[in-house]
């Protein structure tokens with residue numbers, strides 16, 4: 001069987017370069033499942049890996065692509081049979097292990113999920129790691145008992161992948177959502193169409209230098225970290241919870257303990273990469289049930305084949321793309 005893949009290899013000068021390659025594949029090894037990949041996604045991590053602008057790839061050569069979905073074409077794991085539609089996200093795919101930018105991927109059976117009813121590979125990859133992370137954040141808030149009647153929920157980076165999906169799902173579930181934005185004039189319309197009842201300028205949130213601000217948020221989903229997370233924590237209401245899942249602002253967190261010891265605020269860590277199977281399975285079933293049909297077309301702003309990936313990855317990092325881009329490795 002012929003495999004066609006985008007491969008990241010050494011450029012011989014300390015850097016990396018993406019290269020399209022074909023090779024003959026032997027049958028999958030014991031415990032592994034071959035997936036005919038119809039769709040993958042283009043995440044921030046993927047763009048860093050393909051362009052070589054970030055240290056994502058941990059061994060060379062490697063097929064990038066942290067998400068993949070398609071149909072089982074051969075299986076050396078008794079839990080999977082040819083013809084099943086499956087997906088995999090995270091687990092080091094596209095970082096330590098070969099990922100989804102190929103027409104045929106061999107994936108450990110332990111890392112695969114059967115795509116739940118209501119989703120197909122294209123829908124699953126429109127959501128991808130961003131959708132999984134958004135849903136894990138919402139489930140964490142729910143687990144802390146937060147309900148729509150508790151008050152406003154703040155979502156940072158709401159124009160991005162994780163934030164937009166979290167905003168759409170929370171608004172549909174009846175929560176009063178406020179979207180935090182670095183460009184409220186440019187993004188206001190988009191954020192309101194996703195369901196935001198208010199749009200807050202990031203500069204306004206960050207302006208206060210007080211150790212504790214007025215208690216406002218019943219909960220928050222934060223993709224930013226850094227000063228943004230600090231500002232969210234100190235404006236979270238008594239007993240509120242903040243799901244922290246990203247570092248779009250900074251990986252550092254300089255804050256104080258007042259929100260924790262005076263207001264009982266909870267800081268909830270969210271990881272989608274090594275999230276246990278039972279929890280990710282629950283999250284994907286929730287996405288299949290709760291994500292609205294119209295949301296897919298709204299979020300999906302482009303598709304690209306393997307040849308177009310280097311240019312698309314560079315455009316994403318240069319801020320020229322928005323929404324979710326699908327990758328079709330067989331195109």
Ligand SMILES: NC(=O)c1ccc[n+]([C@@H]2O[C@H](COP(=O)([O-])OP(=O)(O)OC[C@H]3O[C@@H](n4cnc5c(N)ncnc54)[C@H](OP(=O)(O)O)[C@@H]3O)[C@@H](O)[C@H]2O)c1
Pocket residue numbers: 043044129130133156157158159160161162163180181182183187202223224228244245246247248249250270271272273
């Ligand atoms: N924990 C996990 O498992 C997991 C999974 C997926 C992603 N992530 C992380 O989550 C973050 C978001 O991922 P994504 O895929 O949603 O990225 P994305 O589509 O690139 O969106 C990032 C968003 O962050 C906002 N942003 C940019 N610079 C900012 C700053 N300095 N301060 C505050 N907000 C800023 C932007 O909104 P504005 O337009 O308002 O600037 C943008 O909408 C990334 O850090 C990513 O690594 C984590």
